[in-house]
Amino acid sequence: MVDEILPYPCKCGGVLKRSKTSVEFFGIDFGIKSCEVCAKCGSEYLDDETVEEIEMELKKRKIFGLEKEV
Numbered sequence: 001m002v003d004e005i006l007p008y009p010c011k012c013g014g015v016l017k018r019s020k021t022s023v024e025f026f027g028i029d030f031g032i033k034s035c036e037v038c039a040k041c042g043s044e045y046l047d048d049e050t051v052e053e054i055e056m057e058l059k060k061r062k063i064f065g066l067e068k069e070v
């Protein structure tokens with residue numbers, strides 16, 4: 001896989017590359033998602049779409065989690 005260099009830089013001024021990362025939040029595995037990685041500081045930025053998906057899933061799990069505990 002060839003890294004795609006993005007036309008805009010990281011906050012630190014480093015070059016951002018499109019990459020894939022395995023995403024996990026609060027023990028929930030979201031699988032491999034596309035992200036932007038800074039070649040300089042190593043920051044990873046998830047796509048807006050992915051962030052939305054994670055937020056929705058967390059909200060959902062929270063509701064289910066509460067129901068399960070009762």
Ligand SMILES: [Zn+2]
Nearest residue numbers: 010012038041
């Ligand atoms: Zn950076």
